[in-house]
Amino acid sequence: MSHDDLRELSGVYALGALEGQDRVRFESHLASCAECAAEVRALRAVGHGLAPIVEQQDPPPALRDRVMARAGASAAEDAVPRRGPAMPRWLAAAAALAAVSIGLYAATLRVRIQTLEIELSDLRTRAVALERDLERVRREADTARGAAFVLAAHDVLRIDLAGQPPAPSATGRVFWSPSRGLVFSAADLPAVPPGRVYQLWVLRGPTDPPVSAGLVHSEPSGTGILSTGPLTIPGATGLAVSLEPEGGVPAPTGDIYLVGRI
Ligand SMILES: [Zn+2]
Numbered sequence: 001m002s003h004d005d006l007r008e009l010s011g012v013y014a015l016g017a018l019e020g021q022d023r024v025r026f027e028s029h030l031a032s033c034a035e036c037a038a039e040v041r042a043l044r045a046v047g048h049g050l051a052p053i054v055e056q057q058d059p060p061p062a063l064r065d066r067v068m069a070r071a072g073a074s075a076a077e078d079a080v081p082r083r084g085p086a087m088p089r090w091l092a093a094a095a096a097l098a099a100v101s102i103g104l105y106a107a108t109l110r111v112r113i114q115t116l117e118i119e120l121s122d123l124r125t126r127a128v129a130l131e132r133d134l135e136r137v138r139r140e141a142d143t144a145r146g147a148a149f150v151l152a153a154h155d156v157l158r159i160d161l162a163g164q165p166p167a168p169s170a171t172g173r174v175f176w177s178p179s180r181g182l183v184f185s186a187a188d189l190p191a192v193p194p195g196r197v198y199q200l201w202v203l204r205g206p207t208d209p210p211v212s213a214g215l216v217h218s219e220p221s222g223t224g225i226l227s228t229g230p231l232t233i234p235g236a237t238g239l240a241v242s243l244e245p246e247g248g249v250p251a252p253t254g255d256i257y258l259v260g261r262i
Pocket residue numbers: 003004006007029033034035036
């Protein structure tokens with residue numbers, strides 16, 4: 001066999017499928033032919049690279065039998081002389097099996113890719129939901145920390161607020177530390193209409209206009225406002241909550257919902 005004949009066997013040899021005399025002949029050629037040796041090394045590297053990526057999948061035995069029977073039939077045809085070199089029977093069988101295996105790999109890979117795409121989309125959805133939850137928990141933790149900071153102040157005052165005509169059953173409570181900030185909570189305040197906001201005011205003497213203490217960021221379950229930082233307002237006599245346009249106003253314009261005296 002010439003170098004060209006033997007070189008065609010390198011693929012089968014690299015896969016470990018070359019046997020008998022052919023294997024002996026190929027290996028003795030390999031010892032003296034750098035080109036064939038390099039090709040075998042390259043093919044083996046490809047085989048090893050594919051192995052971990054592609055799940056091994058054996059064709060069903062019935063299919064294997066059919067392919068082998070086919071290869072046998074074409075070998076019988078090969079017995080009739082014809083032009084050109086005949087492909088050995090085992091090589092035809094190996095090629096047919098390889099084609100079947102590649103088809104199965106491709107089908108398996110397509111299914112796996114589809115499964116992974118579905119899983120990835122599920123994971124993205126869950127990640128977005130988790131991020132939202134995390135953001136909410138962070139906000140609640142910040143609020144709780146801020147409230148604890150105000151409630152622990154040595155100068156904290158408690159002011160109870162009573163419902164006014166627009167919401168007679170509403171109640172409110174404020175903890176106010178001039179040195180640290182203010183915590184407000186309320187019950188039974190009507191839901192805020194769109195485009196409006198509750199605003200908390202510090203009331204002063206009859207001739208002094210009220211001073212805004214901040215907007216009430218109401219939660220669906222109840223209400224709450226928290227502003228941290230010193231809030232000293234000389235001459236404060238009480239607190240009130242009014243319903244105002246979104247964004248708040250410099251002086252109260254809307255209905256008063258809660259009032260409490262200091
Ligand atoms: Zn060679």
